[in-house]
Amino acid sequence: MADAAALLLALQFADSAFPAGGFAFSWGLEGLVADGLVTDADDVADVVAQQLTLRWQSMDRVLLVRAHAANDAATQVAVDRLAEAVTFSAPMRAGSRRAGRALLGVCARLGLPAATAYQALAADDARLGHLAVVQGIVYRAAGMTCPMAELVSGWSLISGFSSAAVRLGVIGHVEALRITTALRAALADLLAAPARPAELPASFTPLADIAVMRNHRRDLRMFAT
Amino acid sequence: MSAVSTRPAARVGIGGPVGSGKTALVERLIPALMRRGVDLAVITNDLVTAEDAERVRRSGLIDPARVAAVEAGACPHTVIREDPTLNIEAAAALERQFPGVELILLESGGDNLASTFSRDLTDFWMFVIDVAGGDDIPRKRGPGVIRSDLLVVNKVDLAPYVGVDLPRMLAEARAVRGGRPVLTTNCRTGEGVDAIVQQLEREVLFRQ
Ligand SMILES: Nc1nc2c(ncn2[C@@H]2O[C@H](COP(=O)(O)OP(=O)(O)OP(=O)(O)O)[C@@H](O)[C@H]2O)c(=O)[nH]1
Numbered sequence: 001m002a003d004a005a006a007l008l009l010a011l012q013f014a015d016s017a018f019p020a021g022g023f024a025f026s027w028g029l030e031g032l033v034a035d036g037l038v039t040d041a042d043d044v045a046d047v048v049a050q051q052l053t054l055r056w057q058s059m060d061r062v063l064l065v066r067a068h069a070a071n072d073a074a075t076q077v078a079v080d081r082l083a084e085a086v087t088f089s090a091p092m093r094a095g096s097r098r099a100g101r102a103l104l105g106v107c108a109r110l111g112l113p114a115a116t117a118y119q120a121l122a123a124d125d126a127r128l129g130h131l132a133v134v135q136g137i138v139y140r141a142a143g144m145t146c147p148m149a150e151l152v153s154g155w156s157l158i159s160g161f162s163s164a165a166v167r168l169g170v171i172g173h174v175e176a177l178r179i180t181t182a183l184r185a186a187l188a189d190l191l192a193a194p195a196r197p198a199e200l201p202a203s204f205t206p207l208a209d210i211a212v213m214r215n216h217r218r219d220l221r222m223f224a225t
Numbered sequence: 226m227s228a229v230s231t232r233p234a235a236r237v238g239i240g241g242p243v244g245s246g247k248t249a250l251v252e253r254l255i256p257a258l259m260r261r262g263v264d265l266a267v268i269t270n271d272l273v274t275a276e277d278a279e280r281v282r283r284s285g286l287i288d289p290a291r292v293a294a295v296e297a298g299a300c301p302h303t304v305i306r307e308d309p310t311l312n313i314e315a316a317a318a319l320e321r322q323f324p325g326v327e328l329i330l331l332e333s334g335g336d337n338l339a340s341t342f343s344r345d346l347t348d349f350w351m352f353v354i355d356v357a358g359g360d361d362i363p364r365k366r367g368p369g370v371i372r373s374d375l376l377v378v379n380k381v382d383l384a385p386y387v388g389v390d391l392p393r394m395l396a397e398a399r400a401v402r403g404g405r406p407v408l409t410t411n412c413r414t415g416e417g418v419d420a421i422v423q424q425l426e427r428e429v430l431f432r433q
């Protein structure tokens with residue numbers, strides 16, 4: 001078995017009960033449901049698979065790996081600036097920063113010095129704090145290797161989407177399990193190949209991006225994105 | 226560095242079942258606290274709409290920029306108890322934006338008797354029930370009723386119309402709370418609101 005301490009660390013941070021505000025974000029799913037573009041389990045599975053391959057793999061993972069490797073504040077900030085630049089819409093940027101700052105905040109309270117230091121920087125600069133970047137910083141500070149940090153980040157995306165889908169009433173708990181089981185395999189495939197941090201982070205999930213933009217202005221909504 | 230030399234604002238939670246009068250109480254507390262010179266901000270945890278946040282922003286009682294809305298992702302319990310991080314961040318953002326803010330009122334989304342606030346989020350929290358919900362509510366000993374720092378029984382004006390024996394309801398409430406504070410309000414008229422303000426001044430603003 002892999003090192004139990006390392007696995008337990010990953011389980012703790014990947015737990016949906018980890019208190020970093022993740023439950024309040026649907027990353028476009030709520031809007032897609034409201035617009036009738038996601039109506040059943042197959043649709044949810046498609047959306048999450050696309051988010052995993054066309055967003056997480058090519059963008060979040062790249063940012064996370066760069067942030068995890070950063071040895072000084074200037075490099076961390078540069079990765080964060082890049083995250084800001086490559087995140088398409090304003091509501092998506094705002095959501096990513098809110099989620100990142102929540103994770104940063106709880107890790108600072110936990111006493112991780114790297115989190116406290118970066119939180120102080122972010123307090124004075126409203127454009128800092130993107131989720132993937134903060135994940136890279138705090139997962140490293142908590143003691144995760146980079147591959148483990150990638151795994152936790154990818155899994156958080158999958159479980160966050162399926163949980164949001166359940167609360168949106170599009171799928172039941174067993175369908176959620178089926179979806180997370182299938183995507184667990186998809187994530188494992190992605191993780192089997194090394195990350196490519198040298199590439200420019202990029203995503204292509206236009207429907208979900210538009211859904212986030214539209215949702216932002218909707219009167220009826222339960223999620224932050 | 227953000228050099229905020231003032232002490233952190235007191236966080237005061239307001240929870241309670243749907244429609245018990247939480248926003249009505251916020252609307253009464255804002256002017257009452259402001260009259261006493263308290264520097265205020267408000268956070269609402271609306272469930273499906275930003276209705277309460279908008280209602281407070283449009284009330285004309287407070288600078289709309291001082292009212293923040295935090296989404297609960299359909300989890301009103303979670304956002305004030307198991308995972309209050311988004312509310313904690315919203316409160317910190319208000320403090321940064323309005324240095325000198327002394328008190329932040331946090332209205333929970335309408336919930337049920339089991340809802341309680343995390344001590345990491347609030348310094349003091351009250352639970353608002355109303356007489357029209359039935360005089361058996363205190364007897365049911367929900368964690369909100371039992372553990373809140375202050376139980377507010379609102380809509381006392383309605384007692385005669387819903388067949389509620391108010392003195393008995395209050396006696397039972399005090400009994401299940403082991404004598405800890407229970408106050409009554411009529412948020413339509415503002416009756417009883419001063420007593421809550423005095424409690425807040427004593428317990429969280431340390432003015433008395
Ligand atoms: N008669 C009477 N009505 C009241 C009183 N307080 C509030 N109401 C009314 O009760 C209704 C609900 O009040 P709100 O303040 O919106 O209740 P709430 O607890 O904020 O509701 P949610 O946020 O939706 O859970 C409104 O129609 C109020 O006008 C009161 O003391 N007496």
Ligand SMILES: [Mg+2]
Binds near residue numbers: 247248249277332335
């Ligand atoms: Mg309300």
